[in-house]
Amino acid sequence: MTETTTETAPTTTPEPAEDTGGKPGREAARYRTQLREAEAERDTLRERVTAMQRAEAERLAGLAKGSALWAAGTTLDDLLDDDGNLDPEKVSAAATAATDALGLAPVVRTPAPDPTQGTPGPGVTEKTFTGAFAPRI
Numbered sequence: 001m002t003e004t005t006t007e008t009a010p011t012t013t014p015e016p017a018e019d020t021g022g023k024p025g026r027e028a029a030r031y032r033t034q035l036r037e038a039e040a041e042r043d044t045l046r047e048r049v050t051a052m053q054r055a056e057a058e059r060l061a062g063l064a065k066g067s068a069l070w071a072a073g074t075t076l077d078d079l080l081d082d083d084g085n086l087d088p089e090k091v092s093a094a095a096t097a098a099t100d101a102l103g104l105a106p107v108v109r110t111p112a113p114d115p116t117q118g119t120p121g122p123g124v125t126e127k128t129f130t131g132a133f134a135p136r137i
Contacts, residue, residue: 053076
């Protein structure tokens with residue numbers, strides 16, 4: 001004996017997310033408020049990304065003053081690729097153009113020698129155990 005049961009899914013009607021009290025204007029006002037908040041957040045994030053892209057462009061330019069890149073008339077849009085990311089080649093070309101246009105000297109970044117590294121120079125005596133106990137002159 002096999003029992004066959006057929007179950008039917010209960011039918012439900014969609015209920016409103018919030019009881020608006022019969023006033024559709026309240027729901028529309030709530031959506032407008034959410035929209036304004038989302039737009040404000042979007043604008044804040046856009047400004048933050050723009051500031052970060054400008055700082056990264058100045059860093060990539062390698063100029064003594066990164067603001068020289070903008071003083072030469074370069075805009076951020078000139079330095080972006082098709083996806084909206086910074087293009088290092090465009091930044092390098094803009095830095096070269098800014099150097100030429102503003103008459104800036106190229107930045108040479110050679111490390112300064114550190115005399116404390118390596119072997120002691122002339123006139124430095126080797127320290128000995130007995131020298132540690134000798135009177136200081």
